[in-house]
Amino acid sequence: MSEPDLARNLETLDGYLARFRDTGIRNRIAGADRDGGGGVFQTTSPVDESLICDVARSDAGDVDAAARAAADAFPAWRDMPATERRRILIDVAEAIEARAEEIALCECWDTGQTLRFMSKAALRGAENFRYFAGQVTSARDGQNLPSPTLVNITTRTPIGPVGVITPWNTPFMLSTWKIAPALAAGCTVVHKPAEASPLTARLLVEIAEEAGLPPGVLNVVNGYGEDAGRALTEHALIKAIAFVGESRTGSLITKQGADTLKRVHLELGGKNPVIVFDDADLERALDAVIFMIYSINGERCTSSSRLLVQDTIKEEFEARLVARVNNIKVGHPLDPATEVGPLVTREHFDKVTGYFDIARADGATIAAGGGRMGEEGFYVKPTLFTDATNDMRCAREEIFGPVLTSIPFGTEEEALRIANDTAYGLTGYVWTNDLTRALRVTDRLEAGMIWVNSENVRHLPTPFGGVKASGMGRDGGDWSFEFYMEQKHIGFATGAHKIMRLGAG
Numbered sequence: 001m002s003e004p005d006l007a008r009n010l011e012t013l014d015g016y017l018a019r020f021r022d023t024g025i026r027n028r029i030a031g032a033d034r035d036g037g038g039g040v041f042q043t044t045s046p047v048d049e050s051l052i053c054d055v056a057r058s059d060a061g062d063v064d065a066a067a068r069a070a071a072d073a074f075p076a077w078r079d080m081p082a083t084e085r086r087r088i089l090i091d092v093a094e095a096i097e098a099r100a101e102e103i104a105l106c107e108c109w110d111t112g113q114t115l116r117f118m119s120k121a122a123l124r125g126a127e128n129f130r131y132f133a134g135q136v137t138s139a140r141d142g143q144n145l146p147s148p149t150l151v152n153i154t155t156r157t158p159i160g161p162v163g164v165i166t167p168w169n170t171p172f173m174l175s176t177w178k179i180a181p182a183l184a185a186g187c188t189v190v191h192k193p194a195e196a197s198p199l200t201a202r203l204l205v206e207i208a209e210e211a212g213l214p215p216g217v218l219n220v221v222n223g224y225g226e227d228a229g230r231a232l233t234e235h236a237l238i239k240a241i242a243f244v245g246e247s248r249t250g251s252l253i254t255k256q257g258a259d260t261l262k263r264v265h266l267e268l269g270g271k272n273p274v275i276v277f278d279d280a281d282l283e284r285a286l287d288a289v290i291f292m293i294y295s296i297n298g299e300r301c302t303s304s305s306r307l308l309v310q311d312t313i314k315e316e317f318e319a320r321l322v323a324r325v326n327n328i329k330v331g332h333p334l335d336p337a338t339e340v341g342p343l344v345t346r347e348h349f350d351k352v353t354g355y356f357d358i359a360r361a362d363g364a365t366i367a368a369g370g371g372r373m374g375e376e377g378f379y380v381k382p383t384l385f386t387d388a389t390n391d392m393r394c395a396r397e398e399i400f401g402p403v404l405t406s407i408p409f410g411t412e413e414e415a416l417r418i419a420n421d422t423a424y425g426l427t428g429y430v431w432t433n434d435l436t437r438a439l440r441v442t443d444r445l446e447a448g449m450i451w452v453n454s455e456n457v458r459h460l461p462t463p464f465g466g467v468k469a470s471g472m473g474r475d476g477g478d479w480s481f482e483f484y485m486e487q488k489h490i491g492f493a494t495g496a497h498k499i500m501r502l503g504a505g
Helices: 003-023 060-079 082-098 100-111 121-138 171-185 199-210 225-234 247-256 282-298 314-325 346-362 412-420 435-444 477-484
Strands: 027-029 032-034 040-044 051-056 150-158 162-165 189-192 218-220 240-244 263-267 273-276 306-310 365-368 383-386 403-409 427-431 449-452 485-493
Touching: 003 051, 003 100, 027 060, 027 199, 060 150, 060 189, 060 218, 060 225, 082 100, 082 121, 082 171, 082 199, 100 121, 100 171, 100 199, 121 171, 121 477, 162 171, 162 225, 171 189, 171 199, 171 240, 171 477, 189 199, 189 225, 199 218, 225 247, 240 247, 240 477, 247 263, 273 282, 273 412, 282 314, 282 403, 282 427, 306 314, 306 412, 314 365, 314 383, 314 403, 346 365, 346 403, 403 412, 412 435, 427 435, 435 449, 477 485
Parallel strands: 162 189, 162 240, 189 218, 240 263, 273 306, 273 427, 306 403, 383 403, 427 449
Antiparallel strands: 027 032, 027 218, 040 051, 150 485, 365 383
């Protein structure tokens, strides 16, 4: 343990948290703080289960006030010159960078994510704002589509006030990922962060307003999905909902928004395969397999939670995997040496650890991990299941923790059958040095995103999203604007073309 670094980080964090202990976290609506109509709830740290602060619990009245504030602010934000809107978003990016340490430390304490990953979260959030700020001037660009009698042009206009509902895993980065393109498009936003991780959503709205974002353009309502979330998805003034979270919740949101014909963008769960063929660079494949399931505490939708390893290398690869998994450093998230921290809540901890008995009962072997660490906090040993088959619950259900299930395969056809035999379709990872095999496999993998001989490397201009139960819609580049904007077609006659006459006798 890096004792001096940990002690310094804890002391710095205490200064940042003092304000939350004094005032709690209130809603932010139309540039003003507001108590929740449902009272308060408490947010605690998964590190030691201690109280962080009280948080406003929003009801339908709070959501209505936020939606009306977003609607009132929309015309001026929509009509603001693109260069001015671009300048504000760049100022937001710079302000995020200036408070990067505060964001990272608060996120670690609130979620259990480790500093080695969250130290970059604020910078990635700033990158999201800076990237989409650069796209502002072209967001409304259209096309010229001439026909024999018309000059047909297209343009885009922002859809209006939108709702953004974000999860508790890497909440700051994911919030910026949704909010930045919405603001760049000219939309106003009502943001409901996950109740388990409200700290950095509060920081984001403060940072944005201090950087010049007009009041009401970004509003934050805290609370639970059954109260604030449902009120947001059903509100008539909210034209679209961008949601990141569980597939079951995504289905509910779609139903709740149906009566108001709400547009929805759903980034949902995954049970993603990483296929390792025997001709792969096994050292690099091992690094990528470990990184994509045990980093971020395994709490990410793109994690490679199913290892499909060719039977000719299974014994060697799993043996090396066991040694590495047993060597992963689990500990305090503010210690820079820590690789895996505690899981986010007691409820989630119980869910993840419950799969240890489930896997044993189904016939899998716990080759590494399989238990909790310590008596305080929600720490879980990084876990590896072997001797698994794809019909076991540990291979079919999204565990969303530092738990990997290894399944052997013999042939390329078998690997594809196993990989696609899932309700999900978010990502896939393929390790092979055979280019033609890589082309065949990626063509047939049922996933929205696939990486070959690589871990997940996010590139903002590319489309991010899944198929099947992993969601609908795409983030990134122009795909984000397709969601937050409406297409408009205008046809100009180029001459006095013949118009059919009715009723002329």
